Amino acid sequence: MARxxxxxxxxxxxxxxxxxxxxxxxxxxxxxxxxVRVGGRTLWSGVDLEVGAGEFTAVLGPNGVGKSTLxxxxxxxxxxxAGEVRVLGEAPGRAGHRIGYLPQRRNVDPSLRIRGxxxxxxxxxxxxxxxxxPLPLRFSARRRAARDRIAxxxxxxxxSAYARRxxxxxxxxxxxRLLIAQALVRGPELLLLDExxxxxDLSHQxxxxxxxxxxxxxxxxxxxxxxxxxxxxxPWLDRxxxxxxxxxxxxxxxxxxxxxxxxxxxxxxxxxxRAGDGRLVVVxxxxxxxxxxxxxxxxxxx
Amino acid sequence: xVTTMSLTDTYPVWSWxxxxxxRAMWAFPFMxxxxxxxxxxxxxxxxxxxxxxxxxxxxxxxxxxxVSFPGAACATLLGIAPVVGYFAFCVGxxxxxxxxxxAGQSGSGQEAALTGTVQAFGLxxxxxxxALYKGFLGGINSLLFGSFLGITATQVTVLAAVxxxxxxxxxxxxxxxxxxxxxxxxxxxxxxxxxxxxVAFLVLLGTATAATSQITGxxxxxxxxVMPAATAQQLTAxxxxxxxxxxxxxxxxxxxxLIAAYYSPYPIGFFVTTFAxxxxxxxxxxxxxxxxxxxRAPASARLSGxxx
Numbered sequence: 001m002a003r004x005x006x007x008x009x010x011x012x013x014x015x016x017x018x019x020x021x022x023x024x025x026x027x028x029x030x031x032x033x034x035x036v037r038v039g040g041r042t043l044w045s046g047v048d049l050e051v052g053a054g055e056f057t058a059v060l061g062p063n064g065v066g067k068s069t070l071x072x073x074x075x076x077x078x079x080x081x082a083g084e085v086r087v088l089g090e091a092p093g094r095a096g097h098r099i100g101y102l103p104q105r106r107n108v109d110p111s112l113r114i115r116g117x118x119x120x121x122x123x124x125x126x127x128x129x130x131x132x133x134p135l136p137l138r139f140s141a142r143r144r145a146a147r148d149r150i151a152x153x154x155x156x157x158x159x160s161a162y163a164r165r166x167x168x169x170x171x172x173x174x175x176x177r178l179l180i181a182q183a184l185v186r187g188p189e190l191l192l193l194d195e196x197x198x199x200x201d202l203s204h205q206x207x208x209x210x211x212x213x214x215x216x217x218x219x220x221x222x223x224x225x226x227x228x229x230x231x232x233x234x235p236w237l238d239r240x241x242x243x244x245x246x247x248x249x250x251x252x253x254x255x256x257x258x259x260x261x262x263x264x265x266x267x268x269x270x271x272x273x274r275a276g277d278g279r280l281v282v283v284x285x286x287x288x289x290x291x292x293x294x295x296x297x298x299x300x301x302x
Numbered sequence: 303x304v305t306t307m308s309l310t311d312t313y314p315v316w317s318w319x320x321x322x323x324x325r326a327m328w329a330f331p332f333m334x335x336x337x338x339x340x341x342x343x344x345x346x347x348x349x350x351x352x353x354x355x356x357x358x359x360x361x362x363x364x365x366x367x368x369v370s371f372p373g374a375a376c377a378t379l380l381g382i383a384p385v386v387g388y389f390a391f392c393v394g395x396x397x398x399x400x401x402x403x404x405a406g407q408s409g410s411g412q413e414a415a416l417t418g419t420v421q422a423f424g425l426x427x428x429x430x431x432x433a434l435y436k437g438f439l440g441g442i443n444s445l446l447f448g449s450f451l452g453i454t455a456t457q458v459t460v461l462a463a464v465x466x467x468x469x470x471x472x473x474x475x476x477x478x479x480x481x482x483x484x485x486x487x488x489x490x491x492x493x494x495x496x497x498x499x500x501v502a503f504l505v506l507l508g509t510a511t512a513a514t515s516q517i518t519g520x521x522x523x524x525x526x527x528v529m530p531a532a533t534a535q536q537l538t539a540x541x542x543x544x545x546x547x548x549x550x551x552x553x554x555x556x557x558x559x560l561i562a563a564y565y566s567p568y569p570i571g572f573f574v575t576t577f578a579x580x581x582x583x584x585x586x587x588x589x590x591x592x593x594x595x596x597x598r599a600p601a602s603a604r605l606s607g608x609x610x
Binding site for chain 2: 075077096097099101102103112113114115118119122123125126127128129130131165166182183
């Protein structure tokens with residue numbers, strides 16, 4: 001079948017790690033006094049955020065405050081009501097091919113009969129029209145490059161052992177690694193993840209968090225991640241954006257996740273405790289909101 | 303449907319020599335046409351059916367198949383070629399189903415209900431058309447359950463042209479459609495027009511069911527549209543291999559069904575459906591067996607390798 005030539009713009013990225021050079025000085029994601037309205041209700045406003053190249057940023061806050069909405073604004077799916085948003089030096093939605101995206105809560109149907117490696121490949125050329133000519137591998141430099149790139153990124157996330165198994169038969173942690181590989185396969189400069197640790201048990205949370213930290217440090221990919229619990233990713237965090245009903249605060253984690261800042265954001269007394277191993281515990285204090293006590297190790301107030 | 307009165311009395315005898323048998327069968331032009339049409343339909347249904355099973359749109363496919371019955375009945379009533387009715391009604395119904403919003407997982411229950419409504423209304427219209435056209439009742443059986451007799455050379459040509467156009471369209475959208483079927487959220491962010499592809503696929507599905515129902519009848523379209531694809535998905539998780547297996551299974555059950563129907567007094571729809579079901583059950587058992595064996599043999603090696 002004839003191939004449609006227009007799609008040649010998506011070439012296979014030369015190598016994974018050549019994403020280091022960026023427009024000098026400009027942030028990868030930049031929000032200035034940004035506000036968003038969904039269904040006539042202002043979810044958040046006055047949000048300022050600067051994410052630099054190769055930085056690991058967490059978006060934190062209680063449920064329903066609009067953390068996923070922020071990811072959708074950066075992707076250009078939702079418009080802002082006020083303020084300015086720039087992503088990789090362009091308006092949101094214009095730099096889609098330079099962004100890797102992992103949506104929230106992707107329950108893979110257990111009966112889905114498609115291999116992990118095929119799902120990773122979709123990230124590389126799944127949006128191309130036409131079908132490739134079934135040339136033998138040795139006659140097609142492009143197919144060889146694609147095969148090598150897919151193998152490389154699967155190796156990077158440590159999924160080589162199960163990439164050829166049907167995705168529905170993989171465990172939650174294995175699926176998450178393969179989906180991260182899909183998001184990374186085109187060598188994006190920015191990785192947007194929506195609660196990627198949420199569906200995993202504790203041991204797998206640590207493993208996937210370490211993988212994301214490594215991708216951010218070693219590959220120089222900027223990571224913006226919506227998180228429910230800050231603790232698994234705390235060792236790798238450069239920056240935190242905390243959204244709450246009463247406003248937003250951005251900055252290094254030790255400056256934002258404090259008793260003073262969070263009490264201001266929540267408009268109620270909140271205490272941040274540091275456990276012996278450095279883990280953070282946020283406790284709704286004072287008049288005993290919701291059972292009057294600690295919310296365990298979950299970094300959250302509902 | 304008309305040329306076969308002499309055949310109903312004496313059935314050809316199976317000689318256990320495949321060359322002689324095939325030669326005897328293909329001495330009749332209607333059998334040659336039946337094999338040609340069956341081959342075209344098996345390839346088309348195998349490919350479209352693989353996507354349909356992957357997208358979990360079998361119910362929509364079933365509905366489109368049912369709607370081909372009023373299509374053919376209406377065409378007969380109006381005195382035009384039934385093939386026109388098949389395609390007009392199937393594509394029309396595909397557009398109606400496409401207009402039903404697919405609001406993610408939560409909307410699928412409502413979608414199924416609306417699709418079922420389209421199906422019931424289609425069947426009711428079909429019965430009305432049959433009642434209006436009083437001399438038509440003899441043809442109902444072959445409309446519903448299929449017939450390989452009386453397929454003309456023109457019909458084969460039309461089927462081949464439709465199949466070629468449908469497969470060419472599918473080849474253009476093949477990869478984005480796969481992406482949108484498996485992972486619609488990410489595909490949309492990557493610029494894949496998920497909604498447009500969904501409509502386009504339903505139209506292609508409509509043409510495929512219209513073509514298939516001319517061989518298997520409207521009630522047995524699943525024999526060629528679902529079963530080979532479901533068999534392929536049992537046997538392999540590779541997209542390209544799965545498509546090939548789906549087509550091969552479709553061809554095998556169509557050909558053996560035609561041969562069995564030629565050498566026996568019983569209808570083709572029964573044979574094709576039975577063989578397809580047999581292959582599916584066999585594939586399912588083979589997969590369960592393979593899983594049991596894999597679990598028993600290197601259990602310790604797999605456990606250490608698959609930990610995250």
